[in-house]
Amino acid sequence: MSLQGSLFEEPDAGNAIHLKNGELAYYPRLFKPAESDVYYQTLLDTIDWKQESMNMYGKQVLFPRLMAWYGDVATSYSFSGNTFEPRPWTAALQEIRDRITHIAQTDFNSVLLNLYRSGSDSMGWHADDEPELGPQPVIASVNFGASRRFLLRYKNDHHLKHEILLEHGSLLVMKGTLQQYWEHQVPKTNRQISGRINLTFRFIHS
Numbered sequence: 001m002s003l004q005g006s007l008f009e010e011p012d013a014g015n016a017i018h019l020k021n022g023e024l025a026y027y028p029r030l031f032k033p034a035e036s037d038v039y040y041q042t043l044l045d046t047i048d049w050k051q052e053s054m055n056m057y058g059k060q061v062l063f064p065r066l067m068a069w070y071g072d073v074a075t076s077y078s079f080s081g082n083t084f085e086p087r088p089w090t091a092a093l094q095e096i097r098d099r100i101t102h103i104a105q106t107d108f109n110s111v112l113l114n115l116y117r118s119g120s121d122s123m124g125w126h127a128d129d130e131p132e133l134g135p136q137p138v139i140a141s142v143n144f145g146a147s148r149r150f151l152l153r154y155k156n157d158h159h160l161k162h163e164i165l166l167e168h169g170s171l172l173v174m175k176g177t178l179q180q181y182w183e184h185q186v187p188k189t190n191r192q193i194s195g196r197i198n199l200t201f202r203f204i205h206s
């Protein structure tokens with residue numbers, strides 16, 4: 001074994017996860033812990049976080065988390081009745097994008113950021129299947145801060161499930177027909193945990 005191999009984790013080693021009609025790859029420590037701590041704090045301080053609301057059965061309901069949308073001009077993005085105009089890339093977002101572009105081997109022109117302030121912030125069941133993402137989108141999801149459970153369920157058979165613990169400094173790549181056949185969520189937890197930032201890099205077709 002080389003010295004390099006014995007002392008350091010192989011940075012690009014991902015775990016492929018093959019589900020029925022869906023593909024994922026998980027890279028638990030793409031970013032080193034110290035580097036991840038810096039990114040967490042930088043994003044917390046420099047991103048223009050907002051609590052958006054959605055229309056649910058005729059009522060405006062606040063999303064249970066803070067959000068932000070960054071990317072190239074002309075990559076506006078609509079979901080849950082909202083249209084987001086992107087803010088321009090920050091230096092940190094460009095650095096992170098460049099690291100994962102190399103791994104995912106595809107280009108990204110925008111990123112949706114979510115800040116889960118505590119265990120009571122969450123994201124409900126959904127698929128990232130908006131038409132502007134195209135038929136088999138590659139979505140690269142980067143995680144900093146507290147670990148959170150990421151649950152998947154098959155759309156046509158909710159007994160078919162999978163779970164991944166998304167850890168500080170990790171990357172999860174979702175691809176193939178995953179968004180067509182599966183939904184995912186980040187459930188609330190009663191554990192006393194600190195904040196978590198998730199970034200989903202996407203390619204918006206305009």
Ligand SMILES: O=C(O)CCC(=O)C(=O)O
Pocket residue numbers: 112114123128141150166184186198200
């Ligand atoms: O926070 C996460 O891990 C999930 C984020 C997500 O599913 C999304 O932004 O569409």
Ligand SMILES: [Fe+2]
Pocket residue numbers: 126127128184
């Ligand atoms: Fe999603």
